[in-house]
Amino acid sequence: MDPTELQQMIERGLPGAHVEVQDTTGGGDHFEALVVSDKFEGKGLVERHQVVYATLGDAMRARVHALQLKTLTPAQYQNRR
Amino acid sequence: MANALDRIKSAIAGNKVMIFMKGNRNFPQCGFSAATVQIFEQLGAPYETMDVLSDPEVRDQVKAYSNWPTIPQVYIDGKFVGGCDIVRELYETGELQTMVKGATGQAATN
Numbered sequence: 001m002d003p004t005e006l007q008q009m010i011e012r013g014l015p016g017a018h019v020e021v022q023d024t025t026g027g028g029d030h031f032e033a034l035v036v037s038d039k040f041e042g043k044g045l046v047e048r049h050q051v052v053y054a055t056l057g058d059a060m061r062a063r064v065h066a067l068q069l070k071t072l073t074p075a076q077y078q079n080r081r
Numbered sequence: 082m083a084n085a086l087d088r089i090k091s092a093i094a095g096n097k098v099m100i101f102m103k104g105n106r107n108f109p110q111c112g113f114s115a116a117t118v119q120i121f122e123q124l125g126a127p128y129e130t131m132d133v134l135s136d137p138e139v140r141d142q143v144k145a146y147s148n149w150p151t152i153p154q155v156y157i158d159g160k161f162v163g164g165c166d167i168v169r170e171l172y173e174t175g176e177l178q179t180m181v182k183g184a185t186g187q188a189a190t191n
Contacts, residue, residue, distance in 0.1 A: 045163060045167045045170065045171075046149075046161060046162070046163050046167060049149075049163070049164075049167065050148060050149070053149075053150055060150045061150060066113065066151065067151075068165075068166045069166060
C-alpha cells in the first residue's frame with residue numbers, strides 16, 4: 001500500500017481531518033501518520049487510535065503491519081507549531 | 082488447555098502488568114515488542130509476558146478482545162493501555178509511572 005492511499009482512507013473516514021502519512025521502511029506496510037481531527041476532543045489515546053483504525057477496516061489486518069499514530073485535536077496541533 | 086479467550090482473561094486478571102508480545106522479554110521477535118519490554122525494564126516494575134507467536138489463537142483473539150489490531154498489547158490492572166507508541170507516549174509524560182505505581186504499589190525506579 002502506498003502512503004497516499006492510506007491517507008485517503010483516513011480522510012474518507014474522518015472528514016475534515018488533517019492527515020500526513022509516511023512509509024517508515026519503504027516496504028509499503030510500516031507507516032507513521034499524524035492525524036488532526038476535532039473528533040478526538042475528549043478522547044484518550046486508545047480511543048483516538050481506535051477511531052483511526054476503524055477508518056482502515058480490513059486493510060489494517062491484511063496490508064498494514066505497523067501504523068504509528070500521532071492523534072491531535074486542532075488546538076493541540078496549533079500549540080505544537 | 083483453557084480456550085484462548087480464557088487464557089487471555091486469566092493472564093490479564095492474574096498480572097498487574099501484562100504484555101502480549103512477539104517473543105519473550107529475553108528474545109523479543111519484533112522491534113515494537115522489544116521497545117515495549119524495554120520501557121517496563123527501565124521502570125523496574127514486575128510484569129508478565131505471553132508470546133503470541135507460539136499461540137496463534139491468542140494472537141487473533143486478543144486483538145478482538147481489546148479491539149486493537151496489532152501486537153504488542155499492554156494491560157495494567159486489567160485495563161487495556163495501548164500498544165508500543167501509546168505506552169512510549171505515557172512513559173514520556175510520566176503517566177505510565179503513575180499507572181504502574183497504582184497497580185503494583187511499587188514506585189517506578191525512573
